[in-house]
Amino acid sequence: MDFSALSLSPPLLQVLGELKFQSATPIQAQTIPVLLAGRDLVGQAKTGSGKTAAFALPLLHRTRLDRRRLQGLVLCPTRELCAQVAGELRRLGRRLPGLQVLVLAGGQPLRPQLEALEKGAHLAVGTPGRVLDLLQREALDTRQLATVVLDEADRMLDMGFREDMERILGATPPTRQTVLFSATFPDTIEALSRSFQKEPTRVTVEEAPGAAPDIQQLAYTCLPEDKPALLSRLLRHHQPGSALVFCNLKVTVAELSRALREAGVSADGLQGDMEQGERDQVMARFRNHSIRVLVATDVAGRGIDVEALDAVVNFDLPAQPEAYVHRIGRTGRAGRRGLALSLLTPKDERRVEELERVLGTPLERARVEALPAEGASARGALASPWETLCIGAGRKDKMRPGDILGALTGEAGGLDASHVGKIEIQDRLSYVAVSQGLVRVALQRLRDGRIKGRKQRVDWVR
Template sequence: MDFAALALSPPLLQVLEELDFRTATPIQAQSIPVLLQGRDLVGQARTGSGKTAAFALPLLQKIQLPQRRLQALVLCPTRELCAQVAGEIRRLGRRLPGLQVLVLAGGQPVRPQVNALEKGAHIAVGTPGRILDLLERQALETGRLSTVVLDEADRMLDMGFREDMERILRETPPTRQTVLFSATFPPDIEALSRTFQKEPARVTVVEAEAAPDIQQLRYSCAPEEKTALLLRILRHHQPAAAIVFCNLKATVVELTRALVSARVSADGLQGDMEQSERDNVMAKFRNHSTRILIATDVAGRGIDVEALDAVINFDLPSQPEPYVHRIGRTGRAGRTGLAISLVTPQDERKVEGIEQATGVKLERASPETLPPADAASGGALESEWETLLISAGRKDKMRPGDILGALTGEAGGLKASDIGKIDIHDRHAYVAVSRRVARVALQRLREGRIKGRKYWIERVG
């Protein structure tokens, strides 16, 4: 179905045309008409199916811009997903003058969020914990909310947010439109829907599009051989970008240390990190100055990186659903994906469950075909890029062109080919630069000016 056939407002259709979004995905085609009617909805679709736009477009259509008060609330399980969803809402709503979208998530100081709410906003995207905190401070006015969206509701339940979600919903008007999106539909979701929704429409999209082309391999090994085997796999496949999933935060820390000492461009992402650390790690991974990201399921939720070469299960999850979520990050946009699992004798039952649930047998691969683990034999997996952090962002009117101009113009003197991805946040920005000119780029930016002003510049370690 073409977006033009949906009853969307001219500004939203204009943005969709500018972004070259012409055809709605199945979840969008089925959800948008229902949500535009104001009905409650339960949507079941996998990550990467376009569900954010499925709820964001109707939500944006309903916003009354002259009234700068909170009209819609989106709950997400993690800070990363909040940032991603808010970014997509802003992108789709960029032709709506004065639209204010706030991220209300933990890991950031609460005072600036309270101040932003006092100034007024149309849409808030937040984690259950921070939203509850703001409600208890009486800083969040929910009395006139017209829409509440629970995004990745199954994951929020898995993370123990059920009570928080229920308390938040009870603070919102009974007249609200309640939208619930979930990749799976366990009994807890059914119960939540029965309690808080009014005759919801049910939209289920189970792989309506062709399943991504993902080669699923398994390597058998003893538990103590896993790190050495992972190194051999990485040296053999040489991924430019891969995520390695672990079940425990402690494993993420240990494995990151082991890979870095083996000259692998790697970084870890786990729940105990400060938000600024997480932002730095994700910026480096997105702009390819880190090649291997090691993460837990919870920390990895909401990671959406284009052109991911491989997903590696260092530890297999205990249930098939997280396995499907993990490997679904590779093989997107018509590319061939690669999913590799390290299987110890204790994991055989998990493999059976995965194969039964997915209907796909994991292909056995032999470690004998891999190169030895030492860096000398296979070469190090280092990155050709480094990341610089600039102390100005979107709210300082900083644009990618300003940074590119400062680096490649007369004062910077660098080639455009030495500049990689530029990522602008509210109050800071990241730029990837070729490793061989990183020192020069840092010096030129520190000595020079961007848009006539001096900013703090540092290398992201």
């Protein structure tokens, strides 16, 4: 279905045209008309189906820009997912003058969020814990709230947010539109829907049995003590530009990421007990390819959604088949073929049998002996050509990517644009990738010069 057939406002259609979004995905085509009509909805679709735009476009269409009061609230399980959803709302709403979108998530200072709420906003995206905190402080005015979206509701329930979600919904107007998106539909989701929705429309986008057909799945069997060396060989053989490696234990994440770095691989780890600022820096470096391999547990990896992820590796096979499908679903998007590698030990055979039963197809077994032997010449083959600089100003300081690019490539910076990589603007910080050989020069010139006419704090993130 063409977006022009969905009765969206001209500014939204203009943006969709600029982004070259022409045809709606199945979840978008089936849910947008329901949401535009103001009806409650339960949408069931996997990650990567386009569900964020499915609820973002109706939210933006129904927002009254002349009323700077909170009209839409989206609850997400993690701060990273909040940032992604808010970014999509801002991107799709960039032709809506004066649109204000807030992120209300834990792991960030409370005071700036309180100040932003006092100034007023149209839409907010938050985690249940922080939103409930703001409600209890009477800082969040829900009287004009027209729509509440529960994004990845099953994961929020799995993470123990049920009571928080119920208390938040109980504090919103009974006339609100309640939208619930979930990858699965367990009894807990059905109970939540019965309690807080009014005759919801149910939309389910069926997938073909098993994993997406554009993901090549290869499984290698070895002894547990041989897994780190095998992982290094696999990474060097397949040469992914970006790879996400899943482990089942935090201690494995720390040990494996350290071992990969010592082997010359551009890698870092993500653990659930990391400080939020450190986690943000690791994710920024992964998104801009200063880190090519990110090692994480399922808990720490929640909310990670990186464009064009070349490979997913199951260093440890997950206990549940659903977790396997969710992990590998992060690769092979946007028409590109993905790669999923699994490292199995003899003890994993029972899990593999259950996984193959759920997938409806056997995993493709590959022989370790068929891999090229790893020689000294392969060292450094998975190093990154980029380094990351962090600038102490962001979106709320009116920082734009062009300001940073101009500072680096202008007369004072002197760099060629080809030596500047991805620029990411967050609320109070900005990250920029710079060619590895020029990072010291770029760092000094940014520190000596000015960005937007002001001296800024600039740090090398390592």
